[in-house]
Amino acid sequence: MRKSLFAKVLSLVCLLLLAVSGAFAQFKSQEVSEEDGVPVLIKHLPDWENARNRAVHTNNVNDLRDALSARPILDLIYFAGGTEAVTAPYDAGKLLIIEYTTPQASIEADNLFKQRLAEIPQNPLTLYRRIGNYNAFVFDVTNEAAANALLDQVKYEKTVQWLGEDPFYQQKAERFFAIRAADIFLSTSFIIVGGMGVAVVTGICVGLVFFRMREQERASMTAFSDAGGMTRLNLDELAEMPVSKRLLGE
Numbered sequence: 001m002r003k004s005l006f007a008k009v010l011s012l013v014c015l016l017l018l019a020v021s022g023a024f025a026q027f028k029s030q031e032v033s034e035e036d037g038v039p040v041l042i043k044h045l046p047d048w049e050n051a052r053n054r055a056v057h058t059n060n061v062n063d064l065r066d067a068l069s070a071r072p073i074l075d076l077i078y079f080a081g082g083t084e085a086v087t088a089p090y091d092a093g094k095l096l097i098i099e100y101t102t103p104q105a106s107i108e109a110d111n112l113f114k115q116r117l118a119e120i121p122q123n124p125l126t127l128y129r130r131i132g133n134y135n136a137f138v139f140d141v142t143n144e145a146a147a148n149a150l151l152d153q154v155k156y157e158k159t160v161q162w163l164g165e166d167p168f169y170q171q172k173a174e175r176f177f178a179i180r181a182a183d184i185f186l187s188t189s190f191i192i193v194g195g196m197g198v199a200v201v202t203g204i205c206v207g208l209v210f211f212r213m214r215e216q217e218r219a220s221m222t223a224f225s226d227a228g229g230m231t232r233l234n235l236d237e238l239a240e241m242p243v244s245k246r247l248l249g250e
Contacts, residue, residue, distance in 0.1 A: 041086045041099050044134070046153035055088035068094055068139060072120055076112045081105070092146035093127075093138040097154060106133045113137075132156025 032039050038052070045051045056067040059079045067087050068074065077085070077098060083105070087096040100106040110130045117128055125141040129151045136154050138147040 039084075039086075041084055041097065044097065044154060044157070045086060045088055045095070046090070046150055051088040051090070055086055057084070057086045059084050064096070068096065071139065073113060073116055073126070073137070076109065076116055090138075090150055092143055092150045093141040095150060095154075096137040096139065098135045100133050100135070103133060106130065106135060109135055127151060129154075 039057055042048055042052050042055055042057055045055060048055075056063055058064065059082075061074055061077050061079060064074050064077065064085060064087060065071075077083075079085070082101045083099065085096065085098045087094060089095075098109070100109060107130075113128055113135060117126065124139075125144060125147075127138040127141055127144070127147045129136050131151070131154050134154060134156050136151055138150060141147040
């Protein structure tokens with residue numbers, strides 16, 4: 001009897017400790033920088049070194065409501081499977097970046113966000129853009145151009161490295177081979193066509209120069225000669241007689 005009661009009390013204490021530790025546990029990001037331990041999502045904020053002091057990084061929608069106030073669009077955000085978000089105020093508005101772990105989840109959320117933004121009036125203006133697996137908002141826009149420039153600074157830079165053999169290696173190799181073969185074919189075709197074009201243009205230029213030279217040579221003649229300047233007997237007396245001064249004496 002005492003053992004069963006002790007076991008129940010011990011179980012109750014363990015549950016209380018787990019609840020307390022879960023309530024006070026700090027949110028841990030899925031990806032942190034190896035250099036300084038800062039979550040990667042925070043580093044993708046524009047001017048993150050200054051913005052990090054006023055940024056809110058969370059995986060809880062209630063934290064976003066506290067930072068951004070109650071907005072209908074926040075009801076569509078579901079933090080599941082490692083989804084994270086970060087928000088920070090800027091001069092152009094309040095920036096919110098939501099990172100989904102898969103492109104499919106980001107695309108589904110993108111459709112929901114666009115539909116909701118089209119249904120509700122935007123006053124003040126809210127800008128939205130999908131950037132990779134990031135779904136980014138700028139709330140309470142004060143300057144639309146500045147808000148768009150703020151979204152332009154958000155870059156999705158993620159790489160996937162396989163611990164073992166890449167299962168998509170063959171597909172990538174085939175694609176690389178096809179692209180490289182197409183590049184070689186196009187470059188070879190351009191070289192051949194370009195070489196032929198250069199040869200034709202060079203031939204035409206050389207022919208024109210040679211033709212002009214022959215025309216000038218023919219124009220300088222005072223009498224016609226069908227021998228083209230070759231030595232011939234002057235039987236028809238049509239060729240010029242040589243100057244006697246240049247002839248050898250008898």
